[in-house]
Each structure stands twice: as C-alpha cells, then as structure tokens.
Amino acid sequence: MATKNHFKFYWVDVFATEPLGGNPLPVVLDADRLDEATMKLVTREFNQAETTFILKPTQPGATHRLRSFTVPGHEVSGAGHNALGAWWALAARGHLKADSPEVTFHQELGEHVLPVDVLFEGQDARRIVMKHATPAFGATVSDPARIAASLGLEPGDIDLARFPAQVVSTGAPHCLIPVRNRGAIDRAKPDAERLLSLLRDAGGEGCYVFSLDPVDPAATAYARFFNPTVGIYEDSATGTAAGPLSVQLVAKGVVPDGSTVIIEQGFAMGRPSRIEMRVRGDDVRLYGAGIVIAEGELFI
Template structure:
C-alpha cells in the first residue's frame, strides 16, 4: 500500500525551525508493529498516527511512537502537530473551533485557530498535574547529566506529570544548561529508578526582558530520544511546578524556551489554572511524501 505522510514543524511559524513531527493520517489500516517500524524509518523524536477513535466522545484519536518503536502518550508536540495538519488540510469543521482528542485513555479538549499567514495555532489541555516525589541524590543526578554537582540549583529535582512522567532537574544558569551531556546508560538507569520516562533539565536564570520563565533541554534515552527541541509533555509539568511554588509572574502566561542548543529555538506557551494545564503553539506543514509499503 501507499501511505501518505507529512512533516510538521511545531512551536514555530516558519519551516525548518521548532520541533519536527512526522504525521501519518488515515492510519487505521496499520497495526502497531507497522506504526513502530514507520517511526523507526522516519526517525523523528515522535511520529503520530491519526486513527478512528474508539470513544464516541472524541473527534480524533492519536497514537505516537518514538524512533525506538515505543508508543508514548501525553499531549505535547506530537498532538499539536497533528492538529496543525488537520487545520491546514481542511479536515476540521470550519464552524467549530473546539474539538476532543483521544490519547490513550484520556479525552482532552483542543482549540484551533487558523491563520493563513502564520500556519495554525493550537491550544490544548493536558492531564491534571501529578507531583510524584523529589529526587534527592544530587551526585547521582549530576553524574547522569555529565555535570558537576555545583551546577545543580538549590531547588529540588522532582518527578511530575501532566500525561507523561518526567524528571525535572533545575540547574543554576544557562552555562550549566548548555554543559549538560548525559551519560545515556546512567541516565536511563536513574530514570527507571525514579519512575520517570524522560529528563527535563531547566534553569530559571533567564533575562527578565526575554519574556521567558525558564529555558530547558529534554533528554529521553528511555525511548531512544537523544535530545528533543521542544517537549510539551515536559513543559506542562514544569509550568505546574513553577505555579505551585509561586515562582512564575503570571500563571496564565508561562513561557519556556527549548531547542536553542540544537539550532531549533522553540517557545512553548502554557497556562495553569488549578488542575487545568493548557499548552499553546503554532506550526506549519514543511513537507509531504508517500511511503511505499
């Protein structure tokens, strides 16, 4: 069969920036093994497949796989890119701006606005935040990230989730953030020990004039991602933690920068209102193709 796919750059308004997503629409004929093989072939941090929902309350169901063939959940760039493509390809009812997506067992609200000059803008709810405990072994954290212990900030590292469990590790400044060079085996073992999927290293030492609340990098050797340029499933729990601790200036407008070290700077916009975490961003379709299977 011939299987069309698209390349969507997420958290950007221009191609070749932000976080690239491979998207396969109309994927009902593909089984999970084939989806995993396609994700390995396309070799992006995630490849998302659009399939018919099995819950009558959903408009679309999304399944996402990493290059390692692992299916992952949570609403991040994997989901945002899918809705950007749906909007720009004319697949959405123009009389509506609110939809429901099914990701795993979760039904999550999505709002889409279409802006012809700048692609599409999507905002979507994530799962309610869960704070799963602090990680206090600072020497182990530093060693896993290739850092000196002194590069870590005084704030504790912790595992949190808004749909996917990630370890959030604060460092003192941008120099420490740039210096992080994880030991893959060590970090994978540490993440398994603390019950986390990926590691979000972040700093609060950002220029107040930049409009940022934090800058971050994401590493996920658990599912075969060396480094990801924009990770909504990690930015969500970070925003929830910063609001919980009273650190952010405006809980309705939390901004995290990611991807600068990879040459793909991305700004992830979030809002936190009690148990409700919303992530927003733009995206553009950068390429299209066909797989011949």
C-alpha cells in the same frame, strides 16, 4: 480518501517560528489500515524523535485517535508536540471544518480523551490549544552528585536549594532538574545508563533540565529534554515536559496562578522553540502552532 496501500503524510515543524526550526514531526493520515508493527517500521523510516498516526476513535466523544511512536518502537501518549503537530497538520491542510473562530475537538491519547481547541482566522489555522491531564507530583531525587553525574555536570551546577528535582506529570511523568544557569544546561552531556537508572528509581519517563535564565528576558525558563527510557537522546521541543515545569513554577511561586509560562528549548540543537503554557489551578493548557514544510504519500 487514501487508496489501498497509499498513505498521506505531512511533515510539520512544531513550535517553530520559521521553517526548519522547532521539533520536526511526520504525521500519517488514515492509519487504521496499518498494524502496530508497521507503524513502528514507518516511524523508523522517518527517523525523527516521534511519528504520529491519525486513526478513527475508539472512545466515546473523541474526534480522532492519535498514536505516536519513537524510533526504537516505544509508544508515547502525552499531549505534546506529537499531538499538537498532528492537529496543526489537520487544520492547516483543510481537514478540519472552520465554522467559527474557535472550534473544539477531542483527541483520544492513550486512556485519555482531552479537548483540543483550534483557533482560526477565516479558514486559516492560527493556533492549537490542548488541555493536559490533572497535575500529579511524584518522587524527588535528593542526591546532587548522582544527578550531576547522570548529566555530565558538576554537583554545584544542580540548584536544589531553590527547587526540588522532582517527577511531575500532566499526562507523562518527567523528572524536572533545576540547574543554576543556561551555560550549565548547554554543557550537559548525559550519561545514558546513569540517567536511565536515576529515572527508573524516581519513576520518571524523561528528564527536563531547566533554569530561570532564558535567552529572551520575556521568557520564563530555558530547558533541554533527555529521554533514554524511550530512546530519545534529546528532543528540541517537549510539550509533555513543559506542562509539568509550568505547574511546578506556579506551585513554587515563581509565576502566579493563571499566568502564561514561556519555555525556551532546542537552542542547543540549533532548532530554537518557544513553548507556551497556561496554568490555572489544575487546568493546564499547551498553546502552539507549527509550519507544514512537506507533504507526500507512503507506498507500503
């Protein structure tokens, strides 16, 4: 049990296949004694895309409440790397009881209470499975020149003939931008103000630029994520965007309903990540693991 002014934390590389890859996430335990302003200061101190704080639940049926913040102080509540990494830290460091090979917990994220399945081999965590919210399809953006200008690309790089540029949500509304190939995605250099304007007009939080041109032929898509609305220039693995993309790929018949979708992300940042999604109708689930690379205490 944490003593006064001491707060245990873990550092997790989420969706990583080896240490120092994936998306780095600090996870702070027993955070009920921290007010929101201090959580934001701690997030700024860690200086990662997001930091997650684990608290006691406030809604019936929840096991833990999770709050996640970005460095500029925005709170995010989608079930992405911020949540999966927190559950991985709890499971991998012995804070969850492994009384069967698959144990279901429930996380309070914003207004939602969603199930989380932790898969174990003996007492060792093997995988986390998180249910996303029901898919919702939002506005489309039909001007390829405007899209391209916001991303530092040419209009011909934007592939609206095959997919719409559309806001889709499975818990967080992100604008999915289809691009012709992986090379064009790697060339993207977003203009923050233009992209922010586009996202505001479309009702999107972040921008997921994708192509069906993965590095690994066994994968489905290759993507990058930019989110100026919450102060993230680029994110190396974004589960809240992989959910919407997998839903759109099923809706457009790229993969059949009930399939596994593998999305590659983070390659342009030197932090390769593989994100696994499974879609069956309105049931959208994120699969993944992580690597705890550090742990320590905060003295506040």
